[in-house]
Amino acid sequence: KIEGTLCPVCMQKLDEHYTNEEGVVQWHEVPVEAVKISEQRRNCIGTFQPSDPKSQDITELIGRVDMTKMARHGETDPRAYKFDGELQVANGGMIEYIEILKADTKFHYVLITAAQEQVIKAPGFPQMYIDTLILSHTNQTEFDSFKSDKKNEALHDRMYKVLVPWNLRVDDEIKIYQKMINESDFRDIHIAPGTLRVAAEFAILSRLIKSTKVSNKITKMKLYNGEI
Structure with a gap:
């Protein structure tokens, strides 16, 4: 089943090459091409x-x-x-x-x-x-x-809003970095232990705001990460 209408180019080709004198489309003659x-x-x-x-x-x-x-x-x-x-x-x-x-x-x-x-x-x-x-x-x-x-x-009115908040978990941030590294050209290069964790913690701390319920951002970061 064809939904909607054909584009002008396809419609013209259909009329000129695949429609008989009675105006009937010869669908069995229309070539089909698979597109990736x-x-x-x-x-x-x-x-x-x-x-x-x-x-x-x-x-x-x-x-x-x-x-x-x-x-x-x-x-x-x-x-x-x-x-x-x-x-x-x-x-x-x-x-x-x-x-x-x-x-x-x-x-x-x-x-x-x-x-x-x-x-x-x-x-x-x-x-x-x-x-x-x-x-x-x-x-x-x-x-x-x-x-x-x-x-x-x-x-x-025609939009569907999907909120994508900042990631606030250190462990998830590390997984993001690991995925990026595995898909890059330097995936086989040695990275010192703890490097990704330090980078992830720095990124998470930059996204946090001060809270009256927690004394400092580091404690808040550990709470979000399930360490406390």
Whole structure:
């Protein structure tokens, strides 16, 4: 079962090559290609990172006109448009919207229909169906400011907030460092005993705040770690 609608390129190929004179699609003749999810090959995983709003435009998300083919095919012909925007690349997978609230608001509007109706609009073409997970992240201060602005209600209502607090356990922090080392190029290099624990304790102490119930941060750190 096909959910939604085909993209303009696939629809054109279906009409020209796989539809008979009676208008019936010959589905048994349509070739099927298996696609492996890969961020490096831009298959099913897209990434959007905000930059200078004066030089960055919406084409990074929804694609752009191919000027080399427009004269031959016309502006509204699917063959003259590059459907290579990050949202189109992410179709069937997910898109990582890095620091979403640092992006200009014009890049938020396209997410409203993408999140609720699962469609995006490219100039000169009908709305295109997309099936993708939109994953974004930001910090608490920016999110609170965004949430308090009533202009953002449409997008805020379509968000599912997942809080990711700081880790406050030394043992868990050490496990994070060990995982990073095991996946790095220096995993076979000797590290002096206690190095990771000292680094983990320093990191945890920098995240703790003073408490009236505990005399100092070191004691508080040990309490969180289950040592006391």
